[in-house]
Amino acid sequence: MGIIIGLLDCNYHLEFTQYKEGSPCPAPTKDYLLVFYIPNSKTIQEITNRLKAMGYDSVPPENPYWEKAGVTVEDSDGWRIVLMNSSGIVNMAATK
Numbered sequence: 001m002g003i004i005i006g007l008l009d010c011n012y013h014l015e016f017t018q019y020k021e022g023s024p025c026p027a028p029t030k031d032y033l034l035v036f037y038i039p040n041s042k043t044i045q046e047i048t049n050r051l052k053a054m055g056y057d058s059v060p061p062e063n064p065y066w067e068k069a070g071v072t073v074e075d076s077d078g079w080r081i082v083l084m085n086s087s088g089i090v091n092m093a094a095t096k
Helices: 039-053 065-069 089-094
Strands: 003-006 013-017 034-038 071-072 080-085
Touching: 013 080, 039 080, 065 071, 065 080
Parallel strands: 034 080
Antiparallel strands: 003 013, 071 080
């Protein structure tokens, strides 16, 4: 059982699966991250405000790199996302 999340006309998606009979997974560490690269800081603030309204405050990241231009949020199971104020890896590589 699972869910696939994607956008129309995009060649990527996220898939989250669950297998009831599967082996137990270890708890996530503080550095198991799903990172969203978002170049618009206003968008990050809007998302952060919505998450906070739902009870998800930002937390300090384990790796200080993510704190320089990002916001880290942890859910009640210990899984973390980072909203990174950047265009992403492709554009960062092009600027070097």
